[in-house]
Amino acid sequence: MFHLVGIVGNNYSGSLNRALLQAMQRRYADQFTLTLLETKPLPLFSQDDETTPGQAVRAFRAAIATADGVIIATPEHNHSLPAVLKNALDWCSRIEHPLEDKRVMVVGASLGPMGTVRAQAHLRQILDSPGIGALTLPGNEFLMGLAGKQFDAQGNLTDPATRAFLDTCVANYLDFLRH
Numbered sequence: 001m002f003h004l005v006g007i008v009g010n011n012y013s014g015s016l017n018r019a020l021l022q023a024m025q026r027r028y029a030d031q032f033t034l035t036l037l038e039t040k041p042l043p044l045f046s047q048d049d050e051t052t053p054g055q056a057v058r059a060f061r062a063a064i065a066t067a068d069g070v071i072i073a074t075p076e077h078n079h080s081l082p083a084v085l086k087n088a089l090d091w092c093s094r095i096e097h098p099l100e101d102k103r104v105m106v107v108g109a110s111l112g113p114m115g116t117v118r119a120q121a122h123l124r125q126i127l128d129s130p131g132i133g134a135l136t137l138p139g140n141e142f143l144m145g146l147a148g149k150q151f152d153a154q155g156n157l158t159d160p161a162t163r164a165f166l167d168t169c170v171a172n173y174l175d176f177l178r179h
């Protein structure tokens, strides 16, 4: 059983990307645990504070460092990833590098039809930067468009094709974790 963390890429209480991670928590409970990590508690990164990070930053980085893998659920804000997610990644790029050589899966949900394709492209580029150095699952882009219609009242995924594609991407990620 893998023990994974899922980074919620927005600070919005009604986040569909949090809902996506929660749906994954339930759907794959027999294959991995998924502990959600919120980006909202993290202060705005400043080099002035990088040698004295507070408890929120230390706990966030420690959870990543000790996890078997990381799933990042990114919304798309103005054709890129939300600032709170970029901020969290900046905290993971200085002094301590908890994502270095960590195997990461990227998923994303958006209200529009493009399903975070631009945000995910930016996110993958950032994860590949020297300060972060993550190993991002290649070739599997789980893009959930029209996300407002993708969850039922219990928060489970409504569309069989979406569920099947997510199953494939998750199976590929678990293989990636094993090798």
Ligand SMILES: Cc1cc2nc3c(=O)[nH]c(=O)nc-3n(C[C@H](O)[C@H](O)[C@H](O)COP(=O)(O)O)c2cc1C
Pocket (backbone or CB within 6 Å): 010, 012, 014, 015, 016, 017, 018, 074, 075, 076, 077, 078, 079, 080, 109, 110, 111, 112, 113, 114, 115, 116
């Ligand atoms: C500031 C802002 C910018 C947005 N820009 C985009 C965008 O570029 N592309 C897109 O598909 N949706 C965009 N949206 C709509 C998001 O897809 C929608 O808010 C979605 O629910 C975000 O994910 P979340 O629910 O996890 O926060 C934007 C929303 C906000 C608040």
